[in-house]
Amino acid sequence: MSERKRVAILISGRGSNMKALVEASQDPAYPAEIALVLSNRPSATGLAYAEGAGISTCVIDHKSHASRESFDAAIDAKLRPSRIELVALAGFMRIMTAGFVEAWRDRMINIHPSLLPSYKGLYTHERALADGVKIHGCTSHFVRHDVDAGPIIAQAAVPVLEGDTPDTLSARVLAAEHQLYPHALRLVASGQAHVRDERVIISAQSMAAAPLINPPLR
Numbered sequence: 001m002s003e004r005k006r007v008a009i010l011i012s013g014r015g016s017n018m019k020a021l022v023e024a025s026q027d028p029a030y031p032a033e034i035a036l037v038l039s040n041r042p043s044a045t046g047l048a049y050a051e052g053a054g055i056s057t058c059v060i061d062h063k064s065h066a067s068r069e070s071f072d073a074a075i076d077a078k079l080r081p082s083r084i085e086l087v088a089l090a091g092f093m094r095i096m097t098a099g100f101v102e103a104w105r106d107r108m109i110n111i112h113p114s115l116l117p118s119y120k121g122l123y124t125h126e127r128a129l130a131d132g133v134k135i136h137g138c139t140s141h142f143v144r145h146d147v148d149a150g151p152i153i154a155q156a157a158v159p160v161l162e163g164d165t166p167d168t169l170s171a172r173v174l175a176a177e178h179q180l181y182p183h184a185l186r187l188v189a190s191g192q193a194h195v196r197d198e199r200v201i202i203s204a205q206s207m208a209a210a211p212l213i214n215p216p217l218r
């Protein structure tokens with residue numbers, strides 16, 4: 001088996017997507033190992049899970065840095081000696097500087113709770129419900145300096161159901177995130193996903209051809 005890629009996961013809170021990545025990486029055949037979980041918040045509840053799973057953790061509190069540049073430099077100074085090859089943002093709620101994003105270009109991925117490019121930013125489920133869309137979802141993408149933008153690796157669509165609230169819809173999307181993000185990291189870590197002309201090309205992967213229609217045809 002080829003070498004597993006060393007991945008750092010950056011979190012700010014609950015870390016349920018981090019947990020999904022950690023669980024996937026527990027399969028020895030998975031092409032990535034989680035070498036580090038880093039949080040910008042000392043109170044992030046996801047840290048305890050990572051410690052329990054035997055993963056190195058680190059807190060770099062953005063509040064103890066006077067500028068974004070100094071905060072990002074501190075993160076970079078942790079990632080490099082840890083021989084990190086890929087960075088996975090998982091509910092990491094800080095905007096990174098252009099310098100940091102460029103340094104990790106095509107080696108840093110994110111998960112976002114909408115079908116990008118729709119609903120960038122916060123309150124994605126509230127806005128999708130307000131617009132009355134029938135299909136919503138989540139996206140994993142390579143990180144660029146523009147927030148919630150960058151070449152799309154994979155997306156999952158979920159139906160919006162009658163009577164959905166932001167809570168019920170976000171729970172349905174989150175369950176999809178937990179399937180999608182390990183899949184996207186697998187594609188990147190295994191070398192099956194490549195960026196070409198700011199699009200992701202997926203090799204050696206069968207593509208789903210059936211439409212998701214909601215409400216269903218019958």
Ligand code: GAR
Nearest residue numbers: 013014015016017090091111112113
């Ligand atoms: C997830 O829904 C993730 O997609 C979202 O934050 C949540 C974190 O949950 N990220 C963004 O909105 C990034 N723009 P988690 O901490 O349980 O993984």
